[in-house]
Amino acid sequence: MNHGEGWSSGGRGGPRGRSQASWQIVNRQKSESHVTVDRSLDESSGNRGGRGLRGRGRCTQSWSPRNNNSPEQVYVKKSSQDGLCSTKQPDEVAAFKCSGDDKVLLQPSASSNSKNINLSGDLSVSRECEDKNGGRVSCYLVNKMEDVSLSGQVSVSSTSDRNVEISSVEDQDEAHKSGDVGNASDDRNTRLFDLCVEKKVMGLKASSLQLNREKRRAAKGYSGIVVRPGMVLLQNYLSLNDQVMIVKKCRELGLGEGGFYQPGYRDGASCHLKMMCLGKNWDPQTSRYGDTRPHDGSVPPKIPAEFNQFVQKAIKDSQFLVATSSKKTKGEDEIPCMSPDICIANFYTSTGRLGLHQDKDESSKSIQKGLPVVSFSIGSSAEFVYCDQMNDKPEKVVLHSGDVLLFGGKSRNVFHGVQSIIKDTAPPVLVQETSLRPGRLNLTFRQY
């Protein structure tokens, strides 16, 4: 797992659905390809190889807005169903109901700018989906999720008497910088890493304005986008409550046996992230999975059952989305079902990154079948890049806290990486409730 380095910056995020209890097909276009999306209507911060030896190849790209898309038509279907499919209720699998009669044909826009579409008072759709080739399929579903509870404080002081990293972000960054040039020290390898920081290190409390804004956004629900065949992005999919739960669980596991550590490569360089494996260990030195972690003999913790439920639900919802956006495609063909037995948790500080690579160390059967990798983003936003070949100019999508990205089927072998972490973009409520360090937690689930 060599992680490529040396990115240029730029990028933008995608739209989040604004309606409640509705679903939409937006910008159905001639060919399917990459999508870039604009979240300019969103109230939130707009800035937001086998997995074997990951390519260290330099990968530079720049981004510029494109205006050459010409969507054929835009449909908005309204559902009578309310409060669909909150991730707060993992058992409640997608119950999208769409009535064909209340289909509304909207005039497509040739411009790449996002626009507001106001339907029945409370629906506002932000969209922009484009492809450098002029064609793409983009489809997004919106549902309503439960409000997040803003109550309850978390005690975050470190309880372990072992050596726990509670250093500041700057210290963390320095550690990463030193990894650029030197060897990963055994000390750093074995030092415990606390995902959360003591209260006194945290910034000011979120204002009630911020909290209310976040609450409103959480209530808007998620939107799904078919980015390209086999790749689906479910934006704002994990509710804030679920994100809080995931952070707390990861923090607890991360401080125990097989918890977070500073991984390094065979050549001695450190990865620009902290890592913890659940289910099975993935060893960056050998690019192999195993039952124990070679450097300390620890056994990886089990994947919490709730995490797997979220994964199953995300797969089902993605299959539905794919089937809805193309009559010819069966959802399971593009995003096959998968039972994760591996989860790799990465924590990136604000200088963290991950070079272009393929995830290809899972069994050949798993890869041949195109079983998806399912990725959760929590905390600061990240510029995620992907391309078919190492030397291609990568496409970029910004992943925000609560987003779930799936890549399977035809996209299972896509090269991908994290170009940069966008500072100070974590939801204030999440930070307030968990004291999550500045940075981004990413969980990728796979089936061996």
Ligand SMILES: O=C(O)CCC(=O)C(=O)O
């Ligand atoms: O952090 C991410 O979004 C990607 C992580 C990833 O590609 C990996 O762990 O293999």
Ligand SMILES: [Fe+2]
């Ligand atoms: Fe990966």
